[in-house]
Amino acid sequence: MPLLHQLNPTPSFPSYTGRYKVGTVDVEIPVRELDSPSPAPSFSKLPTVAFRVFYPCQPDSEQKQVRWIPSPQREYIGAYARFLGANSAFSQFFSLVPQIVNYVSIPAHHNAELLEPTTHSKRWPVMIFSHGLGGSRNAYSHLVGSLASHGMVVIAPDHRDGSAPISFIHTPGEKEELTRVEYRKIAHKASTEVYQSRDEQLQIRMWELGLIHDAVVKMDQRIALSNVADDHKKHSGLTMFAHKLDVHEPGSIAFGGHSFGAATTVQFIKSVFYRNASDDPTYKPLFTPSDSSNIAKQITPTTPTVLLDLWGLPIQSPSTTWLKSQPMPAYHSLNGGRNILAILSEAFFKWSSNLQQTKAVVAKPANADPQQPGPHIFYPIASAHLSQSDFGILFPWLTTKVFGAKEPERVLKLNVRAILQVLRDSGVEVADTSVTDMEVREEDKKGVHDTxxxxxxxxxxxxxxxxxxxxxxxxxxxVSEGPADAVVEGEVLGQTVSREER
Structure with a gap:
């Protein structure tokens, strides 16, 4: 097995570089305990909504770290192997050495006590980060954990729209019974059927985000919520977040996502902001929050927005053409664009049609005030689509061999640095970036900003x-002559696919 011989036999994460130790808690809440700002999709009967919380925890926390592959591990590993494609290098790794992947742990302390906020407001800033195809609540743990180590509470949803390799629902009242949500295979080439299927997934995703936002607000308000997540049966830790989260001030919560998650973020923010603005009879909104909902008050032109490798196809649907034509809400402010960050991998930068779509999404409208600064857009050289997830940092040899990605740990640090600085510029109080991450000497560091x-x-x-x-x-x-860069997220690794099919 020459491939396995060259792999690090025990993949692991580097330590977070922020000043705070990181805790994590798995959360799954019955939908009946939450107030949905928009009607549930008629075709979906999900009884719970699930997410993982990453947060600054007490410095003396000694709780064990959480497994990267959650329970039931055997089923998750099998689902990842199927998702990644039988002929791919990643699939071979997952199928041949599951005993190694089993023991990979996220360097965050399981159910640790929340640290008292050190901010002037005495509340921790909050971000909600949506995963892409093939993702999960754990798949971006190093990115969101790094943000948490700099003084943020980051909510990582587990979407049950069929975009994860597999996900599990704990039926409220019957904790031992699991319901499986299998991966939903949908083509990546535009067609009427594809747009309809992606619209359905977006409906579920945005409905979940609305519920998760309500859950986070209720957690801060100390409203009792049931947590039926498997690893939380003996803990009541949600009460520790009471009155510690900065979630009530309009525009205070940051929203972000990767690939399909970035598309979800764009549609969610726009759907909320422009909820009553359209008189176009062809527009069929996928998410319609009421004016009295908390999320309607939360999304404003000042909302910080982070888009990693935005995937354009889902937001090209004919049903939402009107929404696509509207600028990002940020441009309803004189500081328009300053709070928008788009980061592309080099692979997505070279994907010309998607690059143009990304630019069109974040660009200033034609009639914008010339004083508006516009968005931040970057790409790190020699980065792949998977470089923004945990896969690049856990399996660097594979991502280098298959995609030509280099310096995976540094690429993620660059992402984190940019996100933190956009948050600072948006008035969010986060900890300093370390001089090591900033790649400067201590004497050359000027203030808290990483300009x-x-x-x-x-x-x-x-x-x-x-x-x-x-x-x-x-x-x-x-047409790609080598392995496709994850066919949007990793779906058929090792298979030759044209860029048009992505």
Missing amino acids: RILSRNKDTVRGWISLSTEPEPEVKEP
């Missing part, structure tokens, strides 16, 4: 390229 990471000047940060929103020259996209 270099958002500089648009060439070569300010090695391998970190700033992009404008100006359209790129149109080029014919060639």
